[in-house]
Amino acid sequence: MKIGILGAGQLGRMLALAGYPLDLDFVFLDPAPEACAAPLGEHLYAAYEDENALAEFCRQIDIATYEFENVPAKTAEFVAHRVPLLPAPLALSVGQDRLSEKQLFDQLGIPVPRYMPVATREALDLAVRHIGLPAVLKTRRLGYDGKGQALLRAAADVDAAWQKLGASSGSAKLILEAFVPFERELSCLAVRGRRGELAFYPVVENVHRDGILRVATPRANDPLQSEAEDYARRVVEHLDYTGVLAFEFFVADGHLLANEIAPRVHNSGHWTIEGAECSQFENHLRAITGLPLGSTALRGPSVMVNFIGHPPADADLAAIPGVHIHHYGKTPKPQRKVGHATVTAADEAELKQRLQRLQALVDASAQ
The missing domain is CATH 3.30.1490.20 (ATP-grasp fold, A domain)
Structure with missing residues (x-):
């Protein structure tokens, strides 16, 4: 089966890496001449509004998806009239507009600021x-x-x-x-299959700085897991959603306030590649192709740290036990996500020690 992906950034890259063991091939459409996913499939270098390129894209593929929510609505509709586009364009239209998101949350009884x-x-x-x-x-x-x-x-x-x-x-x-004086920021990663089956990863506690995600830590048995799943379920069922959806929340007074959704695989779920039984990327592909969903269970303690601007040296990273390196093939640039590392460990104490070593390297490389 050949999968078309609108967008060819790092999320498209990781989707392809997860898909090749499933015997899936990939075609990307992206206006960036050096899109970082391009080496992992055929890259149609064209604007999203280029209908000739879109028609060629559709001719080559069996199913289409997208790796970011700012694909133009007309592009999504053009593709959806020719091949299955999952998640459906309705999810894109909601996810593109913060007002539409908030109005949907109100409609579904989900608390918002x-x-x-x-x-x-x-x-x-x-x-x-x-x-x-x-x-x-x-x-x-x-x-x-x-x-x-x-x-x-x-x-x-x-x-x-x-x-x-x-x-x-x-x-x-x-x-x-x-403004929400939040206690924590959490995200819930939901995956819904073509027949409506649902699975949820453990909620993820996120740390942002300058508006950019820095650290994402899955929390097994978090007291807000069931509340997060309830709200995510309302959204994906209302949208008749297929694939992975990320729902970001603020925690205030011990309860969740909805911030926003991302109708795609998400940065706060990158830890799942090594930290979960089945990664968010593989599960997204399983969902849109109609395969049974994989287990979302934790393999053990893990945490993800983004590389912003410039990554640490590979030799230094590899010297830390349990560190898994992911480069995106992007030119270093201030405030740019150029890669990440996931740290795994046998227990929380060991994870904390390894994370401290990794964080020191990341902080030094950013200076």
Whole structure:
């Protein structure tokens, strides 16, 4: 079977690496000339709006999927009319827009921080009066890794936030959200098969800095596991979803507040390659091709650390027992995810020691 992937970044790369043992082949469509997944399949170098390239993409494949949620809606519809596209375009349209996400969560009874849409400077003032400060002003679309947002701590920050995110056109598609003084950030990775079967990985505790995920740690027997699964189940069943979906939450007062969904495999699930019985990448492919889902059980204690900007030297990484290195084939660049390492261990004490050694290397390489 030949799988088409819209996008050819590191997620597409890891999907292909998981798929070749299943006798799957891959075609990528991506506008980047040096897309890092390109060596792992055929790369159609074209814009997502190029209908000739999209038609060729569809001719070569049996099933299509995507590795990031900002594929244009028209592209998704074009592909979906020619080959099965999983997850379906509805999930993309919701995942692309923070307002649509929040409205869906409201509809499904999933708690969210207070929010209001913002299109004009006057609407921003109204939203600030209604929600209060501190708050976070965000673009509804395209923001990721801390981009497209501004923290408003006091009234003096409002104008600067508008100048940064909304003033260029006089009107904008923004959303103001109440700032959540969270205790933890968790994500829940759900996988749903073509016949509606469901599986969940252990929730993952995430640490961000400058809006970028730095460390992701799966938590076996977390007290919020069942609550996270309940909310994720509501979303995937409502969307008639097929594949892996990541649901990110804030933990406040001991309960979950929904932040956002990612209708794809996710950075907080990279630990599953070595840390789970079946990785999120293999399970996504199993789901969209109709194979039985693999076990989401932990193999043992593990943690993932992202390489941001520049990775440590391989010799230093390999000297730490239990460290598994993943490079993405990307040119080092500040604030860019260029790889990650997963650390595994026999017990939590050993994991902590190995993580400390790894973190020291990662911090030194970023300086």
